[in-house]
Amino acid sequence: MIQMFHVTKSYPGDPPVLTDLNLDIDKAEFVFLTGPSGAGKSTLLKLMFLAERPTRGQILIAGRNIARVRESSVPYLRRNIGVVFQDFKLLPTRTVAENVGFTLDVLGVPRDDVRDKSLKMLRRVGLEHKADVSPLKLSGGEQQRVSLARALVNDPAILLADEPTGNLDPALTVEIMNLLCDVNARGTTVVVATHDASLIARYQKRTLRLEKGSLVADEKGAKAARLMALEA
Amino acid sequence: MSTRAKSVYFVRTALGSMVRSPFVHVIAIASLALALVGYGLARLASGQLDALVASLGGQVEFTVYLAPDAPEDKVKELEAALTQRTGGAVHRVSPAQALGRLVEELGDQGKALEGMNDNPLPWSLEVAVPAAAREGGQLEALAEKVRGLSFVTGVDYGQEALARLAMISRALKLAGLVAFALVFLTTVIIVSATLQLAIFSRREEIEIQKLVGGTDRFVRMPFLIEGAVQGAVAALVSFGLVFALARYVESSHGDAVAFLRLGGQVAADWPRLGAEQLGLGVGLGLLGSFVAVRRFLKV
Numbered sequence: 435m436i437q438m439f440h441v442t443k444s445y446p447g448d449p450p451v452l453t454d455l456n457l458d459i460d461k462a463e464f465v466f467l468t469g470p471s472g473a474g475k476s477t478l479l480k481l482m483f484l485a486e487r488p489t490r491g492q493i494l495i496a497g498r499n500i501a502r503v504r505e506s507s508v509p510y511l512r513r514n515i516g517v518v519f520q521d522f523k524l525l526p527t528r529t530v531a532e533n534v535g536f537t538l539d540v541l542g543v544p545r546d547d548v549r550d551k552s553l554k555m556l557r558r559v560g561l562e563h564k565a566d567v568s569p570l571k572l573s574g575g576e577q578q579r580v581s582l583a584r585a586l587v588n589d590p591a592i593l594l595a596d597e598p599t600g601n602l603d604p605a606l607t608v609e610i611m612n613l614l615c616d617v618n619a620r621g622t623t624v625v626v627a628t629h630d631a632s633l634i635a636r637y638q639k640r641t642l643r644l645e646k647g648s649l650v651a652d653e654k655g656a657k658a659a660r661l662m663a664l665e666a
Numbered sequence: 667m668s669t670r671a672k673s674v675y676f677v678r679t680a681l682g683s684m685v686r687s688p689f690v691h692v693i694a695i696a697s698l699a700l701a702l703v704g705y706g707l708a709r710l711a712s713g714q715l716d717a718l719v720a721s722l723g724g725q726v727e728f729t730v731y732l733a734p735d736a737p738e739d740k741v742k743e744l745e746a747a748l749t750q751r752t753g754g755a756v757h758r759v760s761p762a763q764a765l766g767r768l769v770e771e772l773g774d775q776g777k778a779l780e781g782m783n784d785n786p787l788p789w790s791l792e793v794a795v796p797a798a799a800r801e802g803g804q805l806e807a808l809a810e811k812v813r814g815l816s817f818v819t820g821v822d823y824g825q826e827a828l829a830r831l832a833m834i835s836r837a838l839k840l841a842g843l844v845a846f847a848l849v850f851l852t853t854v855i856i857v858s859a860t861l862q863l864a865i866f867s868r869r870e871e872i873e874i875q876k877l878v879g880g881t882d883r884f885v886r887m888p889f890l891i892e893g894a895v896q897g898a899v900a901a902l903v904s905f906g907l908v909f910a911l912a913r914y915v916e917s918s919h920g921d922a923v924a925f926l927r928l929g930g931q932v933a934a935d936w937p938r939l940g941a942e943q944l945g946l947g948v949g950l951g952l953l954g955s956f957v958a959v960r961r962f963l964k965v
Binding site (some may be wrong): 510 | 669670671672674675678686859870871873875876877878880881882884929
């Protein structure tokens, strides 16, 4: 589903953020992306949802080379990729349901359908009863669930989450992780960037470890958990 | 993808944003309206100049002052010759008629003339000269010839003054055009900056729209609708202001307007001015929004 070949990303005047990266993530796979701050996790996610372009190398998403795709095609590719941000990126001037419906508005879905689908998605994340309140009135965990609902309402093939539990307490972290696993079980490819070792140890999924812009480990299951335990 | 659903979304989003944050939109409308009031006043001033020149031009008269002992047959000959040469009607004015006019024109001061025993004004011939006969120095040549007649004491015609007025009008219009161009450029910058301020508060919304797959066109449309609505409202406001100002000038400074020989009315083609302000307002709003939103589209 996501393939990278010799991908390097650098900014003028600075050392490369990512260096000669190769990776292959299958359809419906769940992958943790980990590493210390500044290792290049967020940049790697940005390359995947086309917020950045690689300096060198090829990136294939669902078989399509996105490294050289035209700027005007970017929005259409993004519609297959849901993104969850650490800072939620919710609009305080819109209701929870309107925030979720944002993704469908872009597609030109009729208003009533947008409302129906948004409520259905909010039910899935357990927030249907908060549909008409402002996101400002929600707790951090609830806001992250709204952000997740927005990323998923369009039923994307890929879900990218950048530190989705970074601001949450352990109970809420489990809540969000369970939702991500549930989404993955339904066939969505999920990539979660995190530096939370306990999370990786607990869920025992494939883990890619970045250090100084290079991929230094790619482990699955218990091995990944052990790797992280050693790091911790 | 439904075009109708998108159109509904664009309009709903645009109007919704105007309702949600009225302050920035009022500021944008005010700056647009200010520019359009300037435009309206400039057009009005130019209209007054045109009307003034036209009204004076229509009144060009060729006046021949006759000696007291001018022979009647010679005067008749001259009348016929003037009609033939200019194509205009010749009107003979008696000293009494001339004095009457003068008294009327002077108003209260003219009453002093009413008690005069001897009327010092001569007989005269007035020719309303059609536009065709005024060109190419024809009147000058005619005046020169008529002045040479023994029974004529003087010839007067407004061509010189008119030519000077037309020149002044042209110079004023050119200066107005340059001033307007400068004001217009400044306004575009101010309007665009104001709209950018309005859009800046919604950069987060633009960013999210882009991140969930919104095209530039999709993101831009509600802002363009807002710009057009702002421009239209600004046009309506500015038209109302300019119209009210013109009516005020007519009612409270009617004498000044009458002095300009415009029949006490501000000369203007109101429907045309309204249409121009609307077109300019909507155009400015669209252009301002387009420029302002562009810098936030890079996500």
